[in-house]
Amino acid sequence: MKKAKTLEELKNATWKELPIGTVNPDPANSLKNFTGTWRSGKKPIFKKDTCIHCLFCWVYCPDMAIIVKDGKVLGINYDYCKGCGICEVECPTKPKSIEMVKEEVTLS
């Protein structure tokens, strides 16, 4: 019996096709699970002019949704951001470099 390997195969696998011990052969595949759809009503906006790149937003973000390259904040990954707003609260600059704004919710 062929064992399921890819995400699509795993989703549709019968119990006989599951890997032994349900060992997941596809590590970190939740990157294809876009939790940004959870956001309800508010989203963070990054303002690079006032940012001092302290990276507090990066360390306190529960969804690893702050994009950082070479120690600099580049923006927010809306594919995963659930919109909790911790980044805005923890941002030390005045005015805040991350601001939560209203977001229209479109139901698909």
Added chain:
Amino acid sequence: MVRLRELASMEDRLVSGHGLCLGCGIPVIMKVVLRATTDPIVIANATGCLEVCTSRFPWTSWRTTWMHSAFENAASTIAGVEAMYKALVRKGKIPKDKKIKFLAIGGDGGTYDIGFQALSGAAERGHDFVYICYDNNVYANTGGQRSAATPLGASATTSPAGSKIPGKMQKRKDLTQIMAAHGIPYVAQASPHRWMDLYNKAKKAFEVDGPAFLNVLTPCPLEWKYDESQGMRIANLAADTCVWPLYEVENGKYKINYFPKEKLPVIKWLEPQGRFRHLFKEENKWLIDEIQKSVDEDWERLQRLAKL
């Protein structure tokens, strides 16, 4: 001293796309802790919020060897893996210089209550592993039942505040002290808001030879009932009111890592949380004094221990 830009350049071992609540404190802890070593890590994760939300089949959010073990035996699982590693090194099947770290993770339900016996046993046998307890004071994953970590006066679904009782009527169990009493090389209490402190503690825990235990406070917006953006502020208040003192016990020597500039009254920590809302009714106000008294006593005792 480590800088955040160094940590940010490392690869995530717990990735985005997990199903933890918005504003959850657990991934913040894991982000820092899993960067405290560059060696490969094997994780045994007891049933709980983190386990359920990061491994919904067919998804997995882990980029390291990870296994789910039942509620009660994460420590036994990791003890077994560590024993096997030692045996394979002895037989020459794993090279001697190949270092692997062993990490067990459990929530407060899986650590204070259900998994305590396994944890105590593994600590006593002296396996070289790190146990991290993310303590959100409640069984958050199964609907907010009280646990041994639920503080005095908190309302939980199995100790609801009402006309009969004003929330949980028992004091919480001090697991960090209990683990220190095992005489293991490293025990510490940390909070995600103090990320540098948490990182240093996790690094020490990974480095020591023998069992190490970390107890980390985890703000839970769902069960503590606060605005989800305030998680780290609330963790900070826990340290500033001395409800959750940050300290470590290294080879029996106590050290307090954080002294609040001004020790805040415990009411500041109770106020923003919905689970303590009933305490502000006239008939329950005596309980706030009780909580303050208990926190003060524990803080005094800890300071005495640190002077020994």
